[in-house]
Amino acid sequence: MKIKNWLVLCASLVVGVLAAVGLHTYNTYSAQSAPDQITVGSQGSDYDVWQHIAASPQAKKLNLKITVKQISDGVQLNNATSENNVNVNAFQSYSYMQAYNKENPQHKLAVIGTTYLEPLGIYSDKYDSLKQIPTGATIALANNPANTARDLLLLQDAGLIKLKKNFGLLGNTNDIVENPRGLKFKEIDDTTGPRVLNSVDAVLISNTVALEGKLNVLHDSLYHEKINQSTRQNINILATAAGNQKKKVYQKLLKLYHEPVIQKYVKNQYHGTKIEVKKPISYLK
Known part of the structure; x- marks a missing residue:
């Protein structure tokens, strides 16, 4: 091969590699710059927990951008969730949600997953x-x-x-x-x-x-x-508008809540009073 042709070939290869690297970098940057956005509604100490979660490295790692909205009235918070003004809420027990659904049959909520039992x-x-x-x-x-x-x-x-x-x-x-x-x-x-x-x-x-x-x-x-069969309906949940509960991004949010580092924070911050429950939804019924 002539030197001139060899140099052209090398130059072409370099351009190709740089283009590939650039494309990969662009794709990676694009993925990171467009995280899944979720608005979580909460209240009381749960609001503080979700503010911590939203700012955590674990949320960033899962490519989640969480906005936490505080609504102090439970019925108003559920209404906002059923109307999709809030994507997910984190404050209530399964039994509270059931009672809300019974009184609001046109605006039902559904369970994404379990979080904890907070003893009464x-x-x-x-x-x-x-x-x-x-x-x-x-x-x-x-x-x-x-x-x-x-x-x-x-x-x-x-x-x-x-x-x-x-x-x-x-x-x-x-x-x-x-x-x-x-x-x-x-x-x-x-x-x-x-x-x-x-x-x-x-x-x-x-x-x-x-x-x-x-x-x-x-x-x-x-x-x-205590945590037993008689209190299973008092387990707290993540809730969303009925029909949205299986969305992958909401399941990702549930996974984030149960991350060991997050649970360590919750246990230390609230002196063990928010007892983690990681059970299938069927356990609640």
Whole structure:
């Protein structure tokens, strides 16, 4: 081969290699510059968790750009999700979502996957054990249907009352069939639990609200939920508008939540009160 032809061939090869490298670099850059964008709606301590997740290296590694929106009212947050103003929400239990769906049949939500059980607790500033709660004591309960039912189920589990056999998701105090201590019930906004501790004998407080009131359900409650079959519907979930739950990007978000590094942060930050649950959706039903 003549030197001139050889030089032309070499030059062509170099141009080809550089073009290939440039194309690869462009494709890689393009993929990285167009991450999957998701708006996550949340509230309370969950809002703080998702802000951490959104800024984490793990989210970047999965090519997710997460915007976290805070909506403090659960019904409004579910409405925003069903209307696709929020892609995914992270704040509620499976039973809360079921109750919402029952009351909003035209705007149903669906489960993407499980996240954790955040135990509901019975708290008191006046007594140190359930045995000390006297006859005629006043117990404060959440005033929204899903949480009222959950509160009553915990009181039953604690042996304080008995509910009718077909007690449902929207059950209330009218469904109590045995109340041996003659307990009285006061409905409150479930975000105010810690603030009414000194005005009632006991109050049932969700862990999200308890944490905001500097209470640790594992140490400060008289009694709290455990992970078992009776509490499986109280497991928290990621939810989205019905029909969207199998989207790959939302499944990627679920995977991100369960990353070991993320779970280590959640455990340390919330002192073990958000107990990870990684179960199939069928477990909830």
